[in-house]
Amino acid sequence: MAAPKVKQDMAPPGGYGPIDYKRHLPRRGLSGYSLFALGIGSLLLGYYTLVKWNRERRRLLIEELEARIALMPLLQAESDRRTLRLLRENLEEEAKIMRDVPGWKVGESRFHTDRWVPPTLEELYYLRPPAELDREKFGLQNYV
Numbered sequence: 001m002a003a004p005k006v007k008q009d010m011a012p013p014g015g016y017g018p019i020d021y022k023r024h025l026p027r028r029g030l031s032g033y034s035l036f037a038l039g040i041g042s043l044l045l046g047y048y049t050l051v052k053w054n055r056e057r058r059r060l061l062i063e064e065l066e067a068r069i070a071l072m073p074l075l076q077a078e079s080d081r082r083t084l085r086l087l088r089e090n091l092e093e094e095a096k097i098m099r100d101v102p103g104w105k106v107g108e109s110r111f112h113t114d115r116w117v118p119p120t121l122e123e124l125y126y127l128r129p130p131a132e133l134d135r136e137k138f139g140l141q142n143y144v
Contacts, residue, residue: 086124
């Protein structure tokens, strides 16, 4: 028996075309130089806004300090009035308590000077409940 004639596949005349084995990726995004320029630009913009905000904050701080300086005499006068009221109440209470003691001078200063010496909180609140002294000393710290 004779073998059937097999037709072998052969390359077309002139050969096959070139095989495309290289990577042809599309360009994605910006180039390195443009990314670098974008980074520098955003950095400069950030510094600009930072400098602008710092100037605004400094202006607001100066305004707040000027307001405090303007209010300081009023606040000091209120503090002085409160101190004098407490001293007067203390002297009245001292006069009541020490009226039977011979030779006791109400309001006699312990200091040997004619100058005004601001009283401490203990001197102002010694005839009052301890809770008032604590509230004056510590304010709202005991709630923290």
